[in-house]
Structure formats: structure tokens, C-alpha cells
Amino acid sequence: MRPIITKCLIRSLCFALVLSMMTVEAFFPVVAAAAQKHATLDAPMPFAHPLRRSEQPVGPRSKPDDIMRDVEQTLEEDVVIPGDPTQCISDIAVIEGLPDPLVGENGCGVDQPVVLKGLAQNPEMSIRPNPTLRCDFAKSVAMWLQEDVQPIARKIFDEELSEVVGGPGYQCRRRNNSKTGKLSEHARGKAMDISAFRFASGRRVSVEGDWAVEGVGDARPSQFLRAVHKSACERFSTVLGPEADVHHRSHFHIDIGCHGKTCTYLICQ
Ligand SMILES: [Zn+2]
Numbered sequence: 001m002r003p004i005i006t007k008c009l010i011r012s013l014c015f016a017l018v019l020s021m022m023t024v025e026a027f028f029p030v031v032a033a034a035a036q037k038h039a040t041l042d043a044p045m046p047f048a049h050p051l052r053r054s055e056q057p058v059g060p061r062s063k064p065d066d067i068m069r070d071v072e073q074t075l076e077e078d079v080v081i082p083g084d085p086t087q088c089i090s091d092i093a094v095i096e097g098l099p100d101p102l103v104g105e106n107g108c109g110v111d112q113p114v115v116l117k118g119l120a121q122n123p124e125m126s127i128r129p130n131p132t133l134r135c136d137f138a139k140s141v142a143m144w145l146q147e148d149v150q151p152i153a154r155k156i157f158d159e160e161l162s163e164v165v166g167g168p169g170y171q172c173r174r175r176n177n178s179k180t181g182k183l184s185e186h187a188r189g190k191a192m193d194i195s196a197f198r199f200a201s202g203r204r205v206s207v208e209g210d211w212a213v214e215g216v217g218d219a220r221p222s223q224f225l226r227a228v229h230k231s232a233c234e235r236f237s238t239v240l241g242p243e244a245d246v247h248h249r250s251h252f253h254i255d256i257g258c259h260g261k262t263c264t265y266l267i268c269q
Contacts, residue, residue, distance in 0.1 A: 087112075088135035093142030094118045098132070102189070108172035110189030114138050116169070119146050124200075125161055131169030134189035137256050140235060141192055148231035153199065156224045160200040166251070167193035176247045185238070191255035197224070208250040211242040228252070233268035244269035 088097050094117040102110040112135035119125055119142055133141065145164065153161040171186040185191035196206040210221035225241075232239045232254050240253040259265035 088114045088138070090120070090139045090142060092120055092146050093139050094120050094123075095135070095138055095142075096130075097135075102132075102170060104172035104187065106172070107183055108187040110134050110170055112136070113170065113189055116141060121146060122150065122160075125150070125163065127164045127166065129166075129168055131166060131192050132189060133169045133192060137190050137192070140256065141254070144232065144235050148235070149197075149228055152224060152227045152231065153197070156220050156227065157199060157203065159203070161197055162200045163198035164194055165196040165198065167195075185255035185257040190257060191238075191253060193251045193253050195251040197228075206250075207242060207252055233266060237263070237265070238267040240267070240269055 088095055096115040096117055098113040098115065102108075102113045110132070113132055114135050115130045115132055116127055116138040117130050118127055122145075125145070127145075131138075131141075145161075149164075150161050153159065167186075169186065169192050170189040171184070173184050173187060174181045175184045186193075195208070196204060198204050205221040205224055207225060211225050213219045213222045229239060229241050229252060232252065236254045236256055237259055238253065238255040238257050240248045242249045244253075259267060
């Protein structure tokens with residue numbers, strides 16, 4: 001009896017071993033595929049819009065870590081250089097140059113500070129409050145409003161934009177108002193926030209209230225905001241909106257910060 005029992009036990013064990021190996025073989029590709037898919041989903045989200053279309057660098061692309069290091073270095077090395085704000089002239093922007101460079105604590109400051117009052121060719125449109133920005137950025141913002149945002153407003157609503165509601169532009173603070181971390185581009189006068197747009201008829205479109213279309217409501221405010229966001233991505237190096245993070249649910253943040261070794265990376269979220 002004993003040899004028979006031993007044989008049976010050995011056969012059972014062998015059978016179980018072979019079956020378990022077959023099972024692993026059979027499932028391994030599935031497990032591997034699932035692991036690969038999971039790894040893809042877990043991969044860090046792209047830090048930036050890959051490349052500015054008109055300025056694609058020839059060399060290898062920077063990694064996100066390199067980009068962050070560059071941003072830090074840029075902020076540390078980018079000392080405030082006194083300039084002459086009265087030299088800031090534009091055909092499009094109505095600009096008031098401030099008499100002296102702004103110098104704040106912890107590296108804050110604007111070398112060519114100006115107040116953006118409005119658009120020369122569009123005096124009915126106001127920017128509230130008039131933001132304090134660095135000269136070159138103020139001119140870029142005015143050009144964007146004149147050449148992109150107004151035409152988008154006319155196309156979608158068939159009426160004129162009468163007011164852009166935003167923030168003060170220059171603010172000596174860190175990113176997302178944190179107590180620690182990197183300086184915000186606002187601290188250099190190179191960033192501006194926009195929360196709402198008002199039109200000649202009194203219509204108001206806000207980033208917080210109209211980015212998403214509710215039910216079967218009018219889709220045009222959302223279309224307008226998304227077209228404006230897209231157009232900003234063509235002009236500025238950083239554009240953050242409601243889909244970027246919780247800090248930007250209520251406004252668009254646009255800036256001309258430097259990303260990557262050659263400042264050619266864009267963040268468009
Ligand atoms: Zn901002």
C-alpha cells in the first residue's frame with residue numbers, strides 16, 4: 001500500500017507543479033501587459049507643452065528635472081537690472097511708465113515697470129485693475145488682447161469686449177501664494193491673471209463659472225474661454241487654467257517665464 005500512496009503523492013505534486021507553471025505562463029503576458037499599462041499611467045504627466053512650434057531646438061530635449069533646475073537657476077541669477085520705464089513705447093498698448101524700477105524683498109522686483117492702461121486702438125475696452133507689468137510683457141499682453149482675444153469675442157458673440165478683469169500683475173510672492181518655494185513670475189512683473197471678461201452688452205463670462213458647459217446651456221462662453229486659452233498658449237510660455245490645478249480654477253495665469261535650457265518649452269494647461 002505504502003509505495004502506491006507514495007507514487008500517488010508524487011504524481012499529485014508533479015501535476016500541481018506543472019499546472020501552476022502553465023497558469024503562470026498563460027497569465028504572464030497579461031500580467032506583463034497590465035504592468036506596462038500601469039507604468040504608463042503612473043508616468044509623470046508632461047511638464048510642459050512639448051515645444052514652441054516656431055522654435056524647435058535642434059539638440060536633445062531637456063528632461064522635466066532639467067527644466068525645473070533651469071527655472072530655479074533663472075530666478076536666482078536673474079537679478080533686477082535698473083532700466084528706464086519711460087522707454088517703453090507701443091503702438092498697441094496704452095502704457096504709463098513708472099519712474100523707477102521696483103525692488104522688493106527676496107529677489108522680487110521689476111526692471112522696467114509700467115502700468116498697462118488699455119489698448120490704443122480700442123479705447124472703450126478697459127483692463128481692471130490696470131496691472132503693473134514689465135514693459136515687454138505689457139506689450140505682449142496688449143497685442144494678444146488686440147489681435148486674438150477681441151477677434152475671438154467678435155467671432156463667437158458678435159460683439160465687442162469691453163473689460164478684462166484680472167489681478168494686479170506684479171506681486172512679491174511665491175508660486176501659488178506658498179510660504180516657501182520658488183518665486184512666482186508675478187514677483188518679476190512677468191505674469192498676469194485674468195478671471196473674467198465683460199462685453200459691450202453687459203454680458204459677463206468668468207473663468208470659474210463658464211469654463212465648463214452646464215447641461216444644455218449656452219456653449220458659447222465655454223467656447224470663448226477655451227479659444228482664448230488656446231490663443232494665449234501660442235504667445236506666452238506659461239498658460240494655466242481650470243484644468244491645470246485647483247489654484248487656477250477661477251482664473252487664467254499667463255506668464256513669460258523661462259522653461260528649459262533654451263527657454264523654448266511651453267506650459268499650456
Ligand atoms: Zn498668476
